[in-house]
Amino acid sequence: MTNEKFTNIVIAIDGSDLSKKAADYAVSLAKQQNAKLLAVTVVKFHQTDAFRGSTSTLAKFIRKQAEIAENWTDLVRSKAEKSGVRFESRVIKTNASVPEEIIKYAKGKKSDLIVMGTRGRTGFKKALLGSVASAVVTHADCPVMVIR
Ligand SMILES: Nc1ncnc2c1ncn2[C@@H]1O[C@H](COP(=O)(O)OP(=O)(O)OP(=O)(O)O)[C@@H](O)[C@H]1O
Ligand SMILES: [Mg+2]
Structure with a gap:
């Protein structure tokens, strides 16, 4: 069984309403887990x-x-x-690449969870998952929580 407690939670913010909603989840999760929050x-x-x-x-x-x-x-x-x-x-x-920078930052901070929105400010409404969210989910070294 792996350690199921989060200690360093990264929240990725792009100013979109959805990333703000994701931030609210990240704050309350960090509180519950007694984790540090890294924006x-x-x-x-x-x-x-x-x-x-x-x-x-x-x-x-x-x-x-x-x-x-x-x-x-x-x-x-x-x-x-x-x-x-x-x-x-x-x-x-x-x-350089936005998702690569998010992943690198999370890794450097020994993050065990990245929280982000499914979409952001730059995409088309009909896309189900933005390109940054998609690349982070695909390539991150830790679990990723995408909020919709
Ligand atoms: N520049 C950024 N810095 C930090 N987090 C970001 C950045 N861009 C996006 N994110 C995070 O990724 C989530 C999804 O955004 P994403 O950019 O993937 O979708 P989009 O803007 O709708 O579409 P796309 O950028 O692919 O055209 C956002 O809610 C936010 O949490
Ligand atoms: Mg975007």
């Missing part, structure tokens, strides 16, 4: 963005996105704090 948001930029404007435009764009992302994780932080759940958060800026 992660990946700010993805494309290398080609650099060619559209100047590098400082790109830097400004990334900074703005990271600021917005921090507001999302702050929202989860306040809910975690209210519930007495230990919390930390990270905003990752990358031009």
Whole structure:
């Protein structure tokens, strides 16, 4: 029998309503399990963005996105704090793959559960499972809980 208690729960946030709903589940699960909650948001930029404007435009764009992302994780932080759940958060800026960054972060934090939404902000409504959720479910080293 494996250890069925979760100790480090990662919540992946992209600002969508569904990821906020997933965060509520993650907070209450972390409380029940006396686990630590780790919120992660990946700010993805494309290398080609650099060619559209100047590098400082790109830097400004990334900074703005990271600021917005921090507001999302702050929202989860306040809910975690209210519930007495230990919390930390990270905003990752990358031009690489979003799911790969989530998986790498979870692995580095020795996470034993990743919580996320089935869909996010960027997809079409009719897709049942977004590409980030699908790739994380497929490739993560730990269990994944997808909230719908
Ligand atoms: N950049 C991100 N950083 C952190 N978590 C993310 C990010 N993007 C998506 N997620 C997580 O994955 C869940 C599913 O989102 P996903 O991106 O797979 O679907 P989508 O946006 O509807 O479709 P797609 O991105 O494939 O067009 C979100 O609810 C969120 O929990
Ligand atoms: Mg998406």
